[in-house]
Amino acid sequence: MIDFEKIISSFPILDVKVNDNKLVYFDNAATTQTPTQVTNSIRDYFNKQNSNIHRGVHYLSNISTEDFEQSRKKVKEFIGAEKDEEIVFTKGTTDSINLVATSYQKFLNPGDEILISEMEHHSNIVPWQLCAEKTGAKLKVVSVTKEGEIDMDHLEKLLNEKTKILSITHISNTLGTINPISEITKLARKFDAKVFIDGAQAIAHQKVNVTELDVDFYCFSAHKLYGPTGVGVLYGKEEILEKLPPYQGGGEMIELVTFEKTTYAKLPSKFEAGTPNISGVIALGRAIEFIEEINLDLIFEYEAMLLNHYNEKSTILEYYEPFGTSLNKSAIASFNLKKAHHYDIGVLLDNMGIAVRTGHHCTQPLHKKFNLSGTIRASFGIYNTKSEIDYFFDCLSRAYKMLY
Amino acid sequence: MTSVEKTQNEIVEELSLFTDWIEKYEYLIELGKDEIDFDKRFMKDEFLINGCQSKVWLYAKQNNSKVTFHAYSDAIMTKGIIALLIKVFSNQSPDDIINSKLDFIDKIGLKSHLSATRANGLMSMIKQIKIYAIGFKEKNG
Known part of the structure; x- marks a missing residue:
């Protein structure tokens, strides 16, 4: 109860x-409202441990780094991912989609196809349009039935060996429809297409297990999960994230910088350029605890x-x-x-x-x-x-x- | 006092008679349902005001140095507010329109209900009204 x-x-x-x-x-x-467990965590962070993470040798930096990485573990377990390296912190769902729609351009050629559906949020349309414009790939759109469901026959018809990536929402933010992700993923696998799922509307409302769903990418925002705004998550299978080039350059994401060449840090730092929203990420961990306690x-x-x-x-x-x-x-x-x-x-x-x-x-x-x-x-x-x-x-x- | 200010004061007075928001909104709804002088041929994209969640078409004409405004919206509340704006600005000289201060929206207590979010194009409507007035002024020399 x-x-x-x-x-x-x-x-x-x-x-x-x-x-x-x-x-x-x-x-x-x-946006969902934030419980005091989350808002207290943000206040406490600034009152008791504010510092930059992953580089300081001092006390504050160490405890903040520890808490930040704890949040990553919490997210990993929450969505059933296998490794910490598969969890990238972003600014939100939109940012997560843009990351993949940009970095994945390396693997797209003219004539390749990207598949989305008619029920997508603009943030799962526009980044792929930009991606298509840049690479010469074609954007294909799966129909929605009058009941507001993905037309699975049409999806099957559109899938072919040119389909490289399919990006679909888990739950429609307008229609409320819960899409059959496992079924969609199985169809995509026949053609070796990668599957990206926008989980913004699902994450706070039902259990999500990315390993069981067998998706390649999954993303969501903290602020739709009783957490703060400005924080999101991108899950990606390690072997794919490993191959993707960095999205943004800056601090944190490097291994060695010279003016001639820079080598990049390992996952997930490769995709986390600059100082992240540390208090927000820690607060996301608290939001997950809050949700899990309720069940x-x-x-x-x-x-x-x-x-x-x-x-x-x-x-x-x-x-x-x-x-x-x-x-x-x-x-x-x-x-x-x-x-x-x-x-x-x-x-x-x-x-x-x-x-x-x-x-x-x-x-x-x-x-x-x-x-x-x-x-x-x-x-x-x-x-x-x-x-x-x-x-x-x-x-x-x-x-x-x-x-x- | 310019007649723009005078009309504004009259509206403020009229609406101050209402004691709660429901009466005020019912008044706006009634205004929104009234027949208006709007030529539907102007229901085209180039007369559409940006920034409104409801659609608003606005055009202006000049008669003997006075400007008249004609607008239509698909939402009743918006149409009611447009009716107030037209009451204030129609049949005024371009100069009076350009120099007018619009404090009546605040005074009738609609500002808090119709805040400048992207849902509301009230500010865009007023801006467009002033742009028309500036246009007519320049044309008149």
């Missing part, structure tokens, strides 16, 4: 009043219960139009209300204390395909409740009545 009171008490931000209403935070797919399987069950309750409530509203109706969904619900503009609804909900996202959620091509200028998105986290969902639907009806 989840100790709900204990969870809630870790999030002082939930006491914030918005326009005299209690805050209802349903924008967890954009990800229980979180998955709890959020599934929330989504179920939400879906039941939504069917009562005759003007509710869901976007993404897959049966295999994470706790993300995008929708429109008949005739109403998503912006009007969002502004009215905001005045009632409800935080949702409105607009295209950085998936413009997906919205365009279904002829939508935007949607309203409610996305849940571990501190959300059924009664908040009830309040949300009361407010939706009130807002709709104000408009029509």
